[in-house]
Amino acid sequence: MISSNPFTPQSGWEPKIFGGRSRELEIFKSNLDGALDARPSHLIVLGEWGVGKTSLLKQFRRISQENGFPAAFCGISKFTEKNKALDAIHLIAEEMVMGFPKIDTVQKNLLELFSKRKSLSNGQVQFTKFLLELWKALDTKLAVVLLDDIQNLMEVSNTIDILRAVLSSDNVIKETRFLFILSSTPLGWESFIDKHDPVGRFFRKRLNAENLEKSEAMATIDMTLRGTGVVFEECIRKNIFKYTGGHPYEVQLLASHLYDSQIEGRVNTDSWDNALNNTLKELGRDYFNFLLSKASDREKDLLKILAEEKKPITIKDFTTMMIVGKRAKKFPIANIKNFLYRLEEKGLVRRMENSGFYIQDLMFSEFIARFALE
Numbered sequence: 001m002i003s004s005n006p007f008t009p010q011s012g013w014e015p016k017i018f019g020g021r022s023r024e025l026e027i028f029k030s031n032l033d034g035a036l037d038a039r040p041s042h043l044i045v046l047g048e049w050g051v052g053k054t055s056l057l058k059q060f061r062r063i064s065q066e067n068g069f070p071a072a073f074c075g076i077s078k079f080t081e082k083n084k085a086l087d088a089i090h091l092i093a094e095e096m097v098m099g100f101p102k103i104d105t106v107q108k109n110l111l112e113l114f115s116k117r118k119s120l121s122n123g124q125v126q127f128t129k130f131l132l133e134l135w136k137a138l139d140t141k142l143a144v145v146l147l148d149d150i151q152n153l154m155e156v157s158n159t160i161d162i163l164r165a166v167l168s169s170d171n172v173i174k175e176t177r178f179l180f181i182l183s184s185t186p187l188g189w190e191s192f193i194d195k196h197d198p199v200g201r202f203f204r205k206r207l208n209a210e211n212l213e214k215s216e217a218m219a220t221i222d223m224t225l226r227g228t229g230v231v232f233e234e235c236i237r238k239n240i241f242k243y244t245g246g247h248p249y250e251v252q253l254l255a256s257h258l259y260d261s262q263i264e265g266r267v268n269t270d271s272w273d274n275a276l277n278n279t280l281k282e283l284g285r286d287y288f289n290f291l292l293s294k295a296s297d298r299e300k301d302l303l304k305i306l307a308e309e310k311k312p313i314t315i316k317d318f319t320t321m322m323i324v325g326k327r328a329k330k331f332p333i334a335n336i337k338n339f340l341y342r343l344e345e346k347g348l349v350r351r352m353e354n355s356g357f358y359i360q361d362l363m364f365s366e367f368i369a370r371f372a373l374e
C-alpha cells in the first residue's frame with residue numbers, strides 16, 4: 001500500500017519532517033532560558049520567500065510549550081497605507097488573545113482596552129495596558145509571542161516602533177516577561193531600520209533562515225519517505241539537491257511531484273522531466289514570473305543566454321556572441337555591461353571575479369530556459 005503524499009508544498013504548512021536548523025533552535029532555547037532571569041532578548045528571523053520562516057516560528061512555539069511556557073503564534077496579514085498603526089496593534093492583540101491557551105474567559109475584557117480608537121500615542125498606551133493585563137491573566141514565568149511576516153506592516157511601519165517603545169517601557173519591563181520573536185523578509189526589515197533606527201538596535205539579535213545543507217535536505221527527504229512505500233532512486237535524490245540548492249519550498253514541491261509519479265513505489269529518471277516541468281510551472285506562478293518581470297526586454301535576452309549556456313559568461317563573450325555565431329542579432333552591444341550590472345543589482349544574476357555572470361538558482365535558470373519568452 002502506498003501512503004498519500006507526505007510532502008507539504010504549501011506556504012505555511014509545517015513539514016512532516018523538520019530538517020536542519022539546529023543552530024537556530026539552539027539559539028532560541030538559550031534565549032528562552034536566558035529570559036527567565038534577565039530581560040528577554042527579543043529576536044528577529046530574516047529569510048527570503050519560502051525559506052521556512054513560518055515553520056521555524058512554529059518550532060519555537062512547540063519548544064516553548066514543551067518547556068511549560070505559553071506561546072502565541074500571530075500571522076500578520078497585509079496592511080495598506082490606509083490602515084493606522086492602531087489597527088495593526090489591535091490585530092496583534094487579537095491574535096495574541098486567540099493564540100494563548102486559557103485566555104478566552106477574559107478575552108472580551110482584554111480587548112475592550114482598545115475600544116477608544118484614537119491617536120498614535122493612544123496605541124502605545126493601550127498596548128501597554130493590554131500587555132500588563134494579559135500578563136496577569138496568563139499566570140506564568142515567561143510567555144512567548146511569535147509575530148510572523150512583519151514585512152506586511154511595511155506601510156504602517158510605526159507599528160514596530162510602538163512595539164519597541166512598549167516593550168522597553170518601565171512598567172512592561174518590571175511587571176511582565178514576554179519574549180517576542182519576529183519574522184520578516186530581509187527587504188521588509190530594511191525598511192523599518194531605515195526609518196526607525198532604534199528598532200534595529202532593539203531587535204538586535206538576528207537569525208538568518210537560509211537553504212538547507214546537502215546532508216540536511218537529503219535526510220529530510222529520506223525521513224519524509226520512510227514508511228510510505230515509495231523510494232526515490234539515488235540519482236533522483238541527488239538531482240533534487242542539485243536543482244533546489246536545498247531551498248525548503250523548492251525541495252517540498254519537487255519531491256511532491258516526484259512522489260506523485262511513482263510506479264509500483266519506485267521513482268527513477270523516467271519521472272524526472274515531467275516532475276521538474278510541473279514544479280517550474282508552479283514556481284513560475286508563485287514567484288519566478290514576478291522575479292522575471294523586474295528585467296527589461298534587453299536584460300531578458302541576456303538572461304535567456306545565461307540560462308541556456310548554464311555557465312558563467314563574461315561581458316566580452318556576450319559581445320562576441322551577439323556579433324557572430326548562432327546567437328548573433330541586432331543588439332546594443334555597448335550597453336551589455338550596463339544591462340548585466342543592472343541584473344546584478346536586481347538580484348537576478350551574480351558575478352564571479354574574472355569569470356563572468358551567472359544565474360545562481362538553477363531552478364530559476366531552468367524556468368527561463370524552458371518557459372520564459374518566445
Ligand SMILES: Nc1ncnc2c1ncn2[C@@H]1O[C@H](COP(=O)(O)OP(=O)(O)OP(=O)(O)O)[C@@H](O)[C@H]1O
Pocket residue numbers: 008009010011012013014015016017018019020021047048049050051052053054055056220248249250252
Ligand atoms: N526546516 C524545514 N525542513 C523541511 N521543510 C521545510 C522546513 N522549513 C520549511 N519547510 C517547507 O518549506 C515550505 C515553505 O516553508 P514556510 O512556509 O515555513 O516558509 P516561509 O519562509 O514562511 O515562506 P513564505 O515566504 O511563503 O512566508 C513549506 O512547504 C514547508 O513545509
Ligand SMILES: [Mg+2]
Pocket residue numbers: 011012053054055148149
Ligand atoms: Mg511564511
